[in-house]
Amino acid sequence: MKKQNISDAVIRRLPRYYRHLNDLCAKGVVRISSHSLGLKMDITASQIRQDFSCFGEFGQQGYGYNVEELRAEIGHILGVDQDHHLIVIGVGNLGHALIQNFRFAQSGFTVDAAFDVSPQVVGTTLNNIPVLPMDSLEDYVKVHKIDVVVLTVPKAAVQDIVDRLTQLGIRGFWNFTNIELEAKDPEVKIENIHFSDSLLTLSYRIANN
């Protein structure tokens, strides 16, 4: 293993490997070669071996990879075994949908709480998650160890929230608003779900052949 710099492209492929390996596990497949995994995922065997070799030696010559083992390794690299904790800010339709439907636990996350300004939802629970008032956000973050904050608030509110929480030591944001957040500190990681960028990409593709 040569611990090189891991490129963004490689990182983006890891969750996809993990997803396919989960599939294979569920199907009871015991071993797989880079060649057949490549066929399934529509990438070259070379790339698969290169990608894995960034992190270690997970295979065996003449055999391939043990699916269960490889799945565990990649899960470990992604941190799914780390019991990360997160909170959701903004319990509108989207925040609601995430809390109700998204399988956070599958990615190793526990949802500790949700926050909102509306008196109508504050005090209720969603999927056993308490909805707390926005006022109490900073105090809450001071006493609980929170790894990631999910941003499902109106976009006007979001940069200010990020600035304040960054100062309190939050290092991960999952942003669903349609703006480009700024994180001064390079330690702070922001991952965006830009619905409109995605739809516009599709729009381009159907418009141009």
Add this chain to the structure above:
Amino acid sequence: MKKQNISDAVIRRLPRYYRHLNDLCAKGVVRISSHSLGLKMDITASQIRQDFSCFGEFGQQGYGYNVEELRAEIGHILGVDQDHHLIVIGVGNLGHALIQNFRFAQSGFTVDAAFDVSPQVVGTTLNNIPVLPMDSLEDYVKVHKIDVVVLTVPKAAVQDIVDRLTQLGIRGFWNFTNIELEAKDPEVKIENIHFSDSLLTLSYRIANN
């Protein structure tokens, strides 16, 4: 203009350009150089000029780009002026959230209808969009010109829906389920929103410095 092959990387940047140009328009900025746009977007001026030059000559030496004009050009390339029509399949929490909150019109899309199996929602309207029974989906698609189908159904149902709609001529799918859809026909474009891939990428980044 040299009409070369447009790489995936370029296409992915277009919506981001469009977003920033909308910002600039809203702020009343009249002209911008590749250099200052680059500063704002944190990419090189070279890349910006290269990207735009794939599609035409939108600037003027010594001046830069007219913001309003460039915005219109890129909007046109993305197809936002094409009045695309879409339907939403699956009106659970997420489908509901999209119909209620997402500004489809901003990307040039009109939502014509939603479909669901549940008698509880069929017959209602959401944001003036009628919710129709799944049974009527194929008949509906045969008589209405639909460009994109939004997939917010449980993942067990989704590949079958895609296969059937592909046969009826649908060429664009916006997939929110956590599976890798297969489109035999290369004309069929599938754009995925993989929440869990995104969250796992964030997980990796906070776990590894």
Add this chain to the structure above:
DNA sequence: TAGATTGTTAATCGATTAACAATC
């Protein structure tokens, strides 16, 4: 053992950046 398949090095390909003549 022979066949299969790895991990890794080298070759290729493509994308990003730099440079600069053209020109507003």
Add this chain to the structure above:
DNA sequence: TAGATTGTTAATCGATTAACAATC
């Protein structure tokens, strides 16, 4: 005119693919 900035060609950089010795 002089300064600024484009569009484009050339140079660089990085990512993907191919090849192959090592070995299970």
